Amino acid sequence: MKKVILLVPVLMAVVFTMTSCKSTQKPVETKAPIASQSSVEVYDVPCWMADDDEWFYANIQRQFKQSSMNTAPTATLRSAQLLMRQKLQSVYRSVLRDYFDQMDTEEGSYASQHIESAGDLVIKATVNETYEVCRKQTKPDDNGNVVMYMTIKVSKKKFVKDLAQKISEDEQLKQRFNEKQFRDSAFKVFEESNKKEFNEFKEQ
Secondary structure (H helix, E strand, O other): OOOOEEOOOHHHHOOOOOOOOOOOOOEOOOOOOOOOOOOOOEEOOOOOEOOOOOEEEEEEEEEEEHHHOOOHHHHHHHHHHHHHHHHHHHHHHHHHHHHHOOOOHHHHHHHHHHHHHHHHHHHHHHHHOOOEEEEEEEOOOOOOEEEEEEEEEEEHHHHHHHHHHHHOOOHHHHHHOOHHHHHHHHHHHHHHHHHHHHHHHHOO
C-alpha cells in the first residue's frame, strides 16, 4: 500500500488529545518518525502516527509547568494509555457486532456475555504493557509551560491472538467459538477503522 505523506499546521494536530491547549511553540523536533513495514500516514506533527495494518497508535499531548517535568513523562503515558484503552474498547465492540451478526440468536446471547468479559481483561492487560515509542517536548515558553507529545502502540495481530486465547479458556464457549470467523471480523473492522481515522484527520 502506498504511503501517504501530508504536511499540516501544528495547530491541526490536536487529535486524540486530553487537553485543549493551543501552543505556538516550536517543538524540539517536529518530524514524526515513520513506522517501518506499514502504510502509516505521516504528518509534520511531533510523534503523530495513524493506525496502519500492523499497529494501533494512541497520540497525546499535554502541557506542564517546567517545574513538574520530572513527573510529566509518567503522567503523559497514563493519558496515552487511557486513550488507547478507549480506542481498543470501541474497536472491540465493533468486532463483536460483526462477529455476532454471523451467529444464531441462542449462540450469540451466550457468547456475548463471555466474550465481552474476556475482551475487557485482555484490553486491560494489553494497555498496561504499553510504553512510549515516541516522546518529544517543546522548549519552555515565557510562562514556563512545556508541551509534551507522546505516542504508544499496540500490535493488532497480538491483540487478536490474545483475545482468541482468552476466549478459548472457557470450555463451554470454546465449543461455540469460531476463531477463524472471529479473526476475519476483527481484521475487517481494523481496516475500516484505519480509513475512518484517516478521514477524520483530513476533515480537521
